[in-house]
Amino acid sequence: MSAPAAVSASVTFDSVTKVFDNVEAVRDLSLDVREGEFMVLVGPSGCGKTTALRMVAGLEDITSGEILIGDRVVNDVDPRGRDVAMVFQNYALYPHMTVFENIAFGLRARHAPKAEIKTRVERASKALGLAELLERKPRQLSGGQRQRVAMGRAIVRNPRVFLMDEPLSNLDARLRVQMRAEVARVQRELGVTTIYVTHDQVEAMTMGDRVAVMRGGVLQQTGEPQSVFDRPANLFVASFIGSPPMNLVQARLDARGDGLAAVVGDQDVDVPAEVAAARPALRRHAGRTIGLGIRPEHLRDAGDGSRPRIRGTVRATEALGSELLVHLEVAAEPVFTDEVRDAAADVDAAAVERLESEAMERRTLLIARLETQARPPADEPLEVGIDTRRLHFFDLDTGLAIYG
Ligand SMILES: Nc1ncnc2c1ncn2[C@@H]1O[C@H](COP(=O)(O)OP(=O)(O)OP(=O)(O)O)[C@@H](O)[C@H]1O
Ligand SMILES: [Mg+2]
Structure with a gap:
């Protein structure tokens, strides 16, 4: 039995606001992420990037407005019903498990058939260049390889949307450069809609199809990286x-x-x-x-x-x-x-x-x-x-x- 191909979906923020106690973390955000697109959300610390992502994942309630995945309003849909997979900044691998077991963990927890788990893990590890490392333990891996395992866990779930929150920020500078290209390549290969959060403007310029620049919870400008660079909308983006x-x-x-x-x-x-x-x-x-x-x-x-x-x-x-x-x-x-x-x-x-x-x-x-x-x-x-x-x-x- 072969793994079903991932079906990608658009993500729409329609006037989305999120208020925590008295902090307006995201204000009136409207943004269309197209099917298969790599969208980078970029902005300084505290501008609301993670909050925006967590609302898509269903980990955070929406104060007002709507989020759609495909044509479906998901405001009230349970995280598990959204078909999204998130890669966090501080991913933790199980140290006593092999790479294979780490990647397969979520599928096993949901009692997926053994043969399907194998197919999916093999496919993901091939895309990530981990095929030769499946029997290793995390401590036998480099930082970049561990990061790829964390991505592998998300990929095997065949989500319709990937949500990535500063997944490269724990890597040293050289590895980060290499992984930037790697993540962008894997995203293109899989063709799954991806929202990638970073405060690193170089990642924003080099990785995405489009970037959305945020400041203080407010979207400043959306566009292809080069056009945002050539025609910044305001002093902040400039x-x-x-x-x-x-x-x-x-x-x-x-x-x-x-x-x-x-x-x-x-x-x-x-x-x-x-x-x-x-x-x-x-x-x-x-x-x-x-x-x-x-x-x-x-x-x-x-x-x-x-x-x-x-x-x-x-x-x-x-x-x-x-x-x-x-x-x-x-x-x-x-x-x-x-x-x-x-x-x-x-x-x-x-x-x-x-x-x-x-x-x-x-x-x-x-x-x-x-x-x-x-x-x-x-x-x-x-x-x-x-x-x-x-x-x-x-x-x-x-x-x-x-x-x-
Ligand atoms: N659970 C919470 N309770 C109260 N305030 C919160 C909570 N989560 C986030 N905030 C506030 O909302 C704002 C946006 O936070 P968020 O984590 O989305 O920013 P960010 O852009 O991801 O920043 P960073 O680059 O530092 O990760 C900040 O002012 C933050 O302090
Ligand atoms: Mg954050």
């Missing part, structure tokens, strides 16, 4: 997605004929007419202060004569072999809103402190990612070129990007 993060400096927009200039401190950065034309709403901000966003990779060596440029003082350089990060201090105020603070806090406390001191001293450290080997001397002035087609503009009142 500073959260990307490493090093997008540079954000305050600038006054001035109308200059058909074009515009972004005035950064006492420097004019010309916004070419075609860039201004592509964002007609920008003109309405003429005379006002906006947030100007420049990704580190869109600043470049000015040696090639590129214009416009921006001038600053070199405060630090980091040679990474293939590229050089230059920290360039510019005499202008940084954008430092709650959104930017939250995104920085996710990096570390030092990142927030750096931003605080920049804001207080009205200076901004721009990070430029240059393709050069020559380190510019510290504390000396330097000009870098700006790829103005890749500039981002933000309304500082709303925090929203200006695109229209």
